[in-house]
Amino acid sequence: MAETPEKLGNKNKIYMTDDLAEMPGDAQSTDWIAGETTNTINFNGNQIEVSDKSSGAWQKFIPGVKGATIDATFNTLDADPKQTALLDSFIEGQTVFLFVGDLEANTGYACEAIISSITETNDNAAISSRSFSFVANGEVKRI
Amino acid sequence: MMYRSAESEIYMAARELLVRDGIQVGGGASYPRVEIHSFNEGGPLDKGMSLREVTIVVESMSVSSKGESLEMNAENLSRLVGSNLDTEHFHIIGIIPSSLTDMEETLDSQAILYRQLQTMRIIISQKD
Numbered sequence: 592m593a594e595t596p597e598k599l600g601n602k603n604k605i606y607m608t609d610d611l612a613e614m615p616g617d618a619q620s621t622d623w624i625a626g627e628t629t630n631t632i633n634f635n636g637n638q639i640e641v642s643d644k645s646s647g648a649w650q651k652f653i654p655g656v657k658g659a660t661i662d663a664t665f666n667t668l669d670a671d672p673k674q675t676a677l678l679d680s681f682i683e684g685q686t687v688f689l690f691v692g693d694l695e696a697n698t699g700y701a702c703e704a705i706i707s708s709i710t711e712t713n714d715n716a717a718i719s720s721r722s723f724s725f726v727a728n729g730e731v732k733r734i
Numbered sequence: 735m736m737y738r739s740a741e742s743e744i745y746m747a748a749r750e751l752l753v754r755d756g757i758q759v760g761g762g763a764s765y766p767r768v769e770i771h772s773f774n775e776g777g778p779l780d781k782g783m784s785l786r787e788v789t790i791v792v793e794s795m796s797v798s799s800k801g802e803s804l805e806m807n808a809e810n811l812s813r814l815v816g817s818n819l820d821t822e823h824f825h826i827i828g829i830i831p832s833s834l835t836d837m838e839e840t841l842d843s844q845a846i847l848y849r850q851l852q853t854m855r856i857i858i859s860q861k862d
Contacts, residue, residue: 601781627781666780716830718785718857 603699605630605663606690607673612701615734618690624673626666628720632691632700634659634731659727661691661704667711667719677723681706686728699734702727735862737783743821744788744856745773751813752792757806765797768806771851785827788856796848797841803848807834810852819856827857 606612606622637655668674680687687706692699704725712720749770753759758767771793779785792814794806811831819826835851 601783604781623782625782626785628779666785716828716855718779718827 598693598696600629602693602695603630603691604694605661606694607676608688608690608701611688611703611732612690612734613732615690615692615694615697615699618692618694618699618701620694622673622690624663624665624677625671626668626674626721628664628666630661630663630691632659632661657731659700659702659731660707661689661702661725661727662722663725664720664722667721674721677706678709681709687725689725690734692734697734700731701734702729702731704728735782735784735860737778738823738860740775740786740788740821740824740858740860741773743824744819744826744858745770745790747819747821748790748792748814748856751817751819752810754809765795765847766802766806767795768810769793769795784859786858786860788858790854790856792852792854794850794852797845798848800836800838800848803850807850807852814854823861824858825861827859830855830857 604623605627606618607624608618608622610617612618634657636657638652639655640650641653642650665674677687686703689704690699690701704727706723707726708724710722712722749760752768758764760769771791774789776787779787792810794803794810796802796806815829815831817829819829832853832855834853837849837851839847839849841847
């Protein structure tokens with residue numbers, strides 16, 4: 592049996608912090624980017640092939656540089672200061688600080704990131720939504 | 735934010751807009767009559783548990799003619815769609831008409847009952 596139970600995705604929210612969150616306490620509930628409906632964090636790592644004549648029939652690798660991308664979708668809130676700040680950061684070419692995780696359980700990931708894309712969707716008879724894609728700029732801290 | 739059900743406030747606000755002279759609104763068994771036939775409040779649509787979708791069915795009933803029931807439905811739509819239903823604890827973001835069902839029934843009295851069942855989606859967000 593697992594020692595901790597499963598949890599709802601609602602618990603893992605995305606927060607925009609003033610600085611890189613070194614510990615969970617650095618991210619506050621007020622840092623939550625309001626209107627969030629979903630977030631996804633994806634880690635990736637390069638592989639450097641080091642196969643040689645001793646490798647036999649199978650390739651061999653050593654791990655290369657790592658990276659991460661984060662995608663998050665929000666119900667559009669034009670007056671929300673966090674959503675507005677993200678739009679401004681994209682236009683002005685500034686990096687942002689993000690924490691994705693569970694404040695109550697003190698678990699998650701923190702990183703500095705650049706905004707790689709913004710998508711705004713306005714379907715007929717549906718809530719307008721705004722999606723951001725982020726690319727981690729440097730280390731992603733696992734908290 | 736304390737999670738609240740919207741049913742009481744939205745139901746009452748919608749009913750208030752539907753009230754007019756010559757039409758029974760809710761309760762009783764007289765005709766012509768308009769009722770909020772059903773009220774379905776969906777779960778939260780965001781992680782803040784603020785945004786929700788409510789589906790109501792407004793029923794217009796006449797024993798005179800189908801035309802009267804259609805006119806009542808048209809009046810209901812004009813009163814609800816585009817109206818400001820904001821209540822103490824909820825913002826109304828939009829009211830969107832969807833399907834309309836037309837039914838005819840024969841009552842025990844042998845009179846024909848003309849019914850229009852208009853479904854509407856109401857998008858709401860709970861205030862802080």
